[in-house]
Amino acid sequence: MESRRVYPSCMTQHASQHPEFLAPDTVVVAGGRPDRTHDAPVNPPVVLSSTFVGQGEVYEGDRAYGRYANPSWDPFEETLGQLEGSELPALVFASGLAAVSAALSLVPSGGVVVMPRHSYQGSLALSQDLADRGALTVRPVDIADTEAVKAALEGADALWLESPTNPMLEIAEMGVLAAAAHDAGALVIADNTFSTPLGQRPMNSGVDVVVHSVTKYLAGHSDVVLGAVVTSDPALRTRLLSYRSLRGAIAGPFEVWLALRGLRTLALRIERSQATAMELARKLQEHPRVEAVRYPGLPGDPGHERAAAQMDGFGSIIAITVRGGAEAADAVVEALQLWTPATSLGGVESLIERRRRHANEPASVPEHLLRLSVGIENAADLWADLDRALQKVQD
Template sequence: MPEKPLRPATIAVTAGRPKAEPDAPLNVPITMASTYVAGGDTEYGRYGNPTWTAFEEALGGLEGGRCLSFASGLAAVATVFDLVGQGQTVVAPRHSYNGTIMQLADLESRGRITARLVDVTDTDAFVAACEDASLVWLESPTNPALEIADIPTIRAAAHEAGAYVAVDNTFATPLAQRPLEMDVDLVVHSATKYIAGHSDALMGAIITRDDELFGVLKNRRDLIGAVPGTLEAYLALRGLRTMHLRVERAEVNAKELVRRLEEHPAIDEVRYPGFGGIVAIVLGQGAMAADLLTRKTSLWVHCTSLGGVESTFERRRRWNSEASSIPDALVRMSVGIEDVDDLWDDLRTALDDLV
């Protein structure tokens, strides 16, 4: 009789651990090695590390595929884009993560690819754009607009065109969405965010069920050298162990804050996909009011990252490279795990000053 599959919370806690033997450590130790004795499968620190392997087993188990870890989320993104041949087309949401958009723009400016940015909420237009694509890149929810893509429909169109489909699952996490179960080819994470979860480790990851594709990606990682630090892998795995608890609390807080934010007169629009800890608000008095909000709080921290235990926010259009279709007064909020009433008191006091 087959074993019953483990649920995500159990996988997060148990995957990637050493074999349970007398006096064995519960956690995989940090292996600080750049060189290994010849004759095995590793031989050199750019090709593998036991601490990376433990992290990769855990995240791969959560996403339902084989995982490769990278030095950062953007290193993982760049490795996926490296699959695209000279002059071929990449289709992506117009409101993708800023770093992703900048990579696409750089590749296009050098004649490497053609980048086609489409409104992902217009499924018909997105499907039509896939017709001659080599790679279809998706985010759902998008960053920072929090739009939801019809992944199964777009995936089907992309595969019919012979394109790979990659999904950046950083916002949703494998707790809310497992794109490989929708038959996409690749899942990408900025493990810096919810997976590590404590704003102290820079890492990325790619997960796939395709063994041939896994081999190609690993070869690219080996050649380019975009490998994670051993300490970072250890910290990311330690963070992953409690991701389900952190995301659950952040989501509870986010839903309650959304309810209260929707009633505040300083806010024109609240965007929330219905899950997770990321919220976006649009201030009624424009960009200056949004900038003022990010300077008036004491608990909410103004910074550009997200997914940590602490609550953070920023006005995204302060970056010149952010899409012009993102409202000037949009503030992206990463809700943390603090007491929701303390978070609201801090936020409401700042918002009240803007009315």
């Protein structure tokens, strides 16, 4: 697929002097670098300070205190904002769920949120908790059913998009749904964790706010817990910044520095893991012990045509159902030697888990569904391990 070009609106001075547009795989490397002065560091430093020098009146934009801002956040926030197509920096949060919480705070008290029935578990749990306390009403929908989602938007205050969904990998018709939501007067929020801005840029489809679990692909090494929110609307960003500052949902400077270091290899990691995911998905759909495979890159997948039209790559997550039910699925996981049985996704290592082992996973997710997060290991080794485990269960 053809690489998009993005304007370096949030990059450091030396980069923004280039008149040409930069591709996203360049931005992840070049964004957020210090100015090119003699003896300057190539990488931005970690600033470990809880407060900042200030005299006289405190003005808007002053750092003042570590709960409001930190210089270590700036390079990451600027780069992610640019990658998502915003002229405003992103806002980094203490976790992906903290970012989700901030985005949901934009829904008015007692408002209605249309949300995919299959979504990030934390988003579902938090929205239900808010619903139980009367803070909002949730209308669950099959996000792949465009007409059903449009019907659910009547009187709604927000549409929550996740595409591909977790863990069912359904594809939303993002641009059509964003337009319908705006026609209904609803805010549009999208979780772009699975795809990353290298796979799709939801704001180009009319989305107002984009949420990320930075823990996953952006940081990419399973060693930090962070979240982020991006918007092009200054008023919305001000509200989100206020939410972060007042509730203390702030990230540690060293964790954000690690996330920026991880971001530098995002394009390479995704290129490798996506190619491997496609190879594994093709083989898995032919395996006698596999009942079904969901992967948007497969021509027979229900979401393939939409994904091909609106995404730059099909991602690195595969969902399979194993013949023999939950017991057989668990046995496959236990038999694996290279794949790591663990929750989360988006790291350099390949992870696998049976999603219904979590008590609050929606009942519509099959008991015998395994979610595979494909890493950057050798594809042949990953396949050999999967095949061996599946064959062992057969025996």
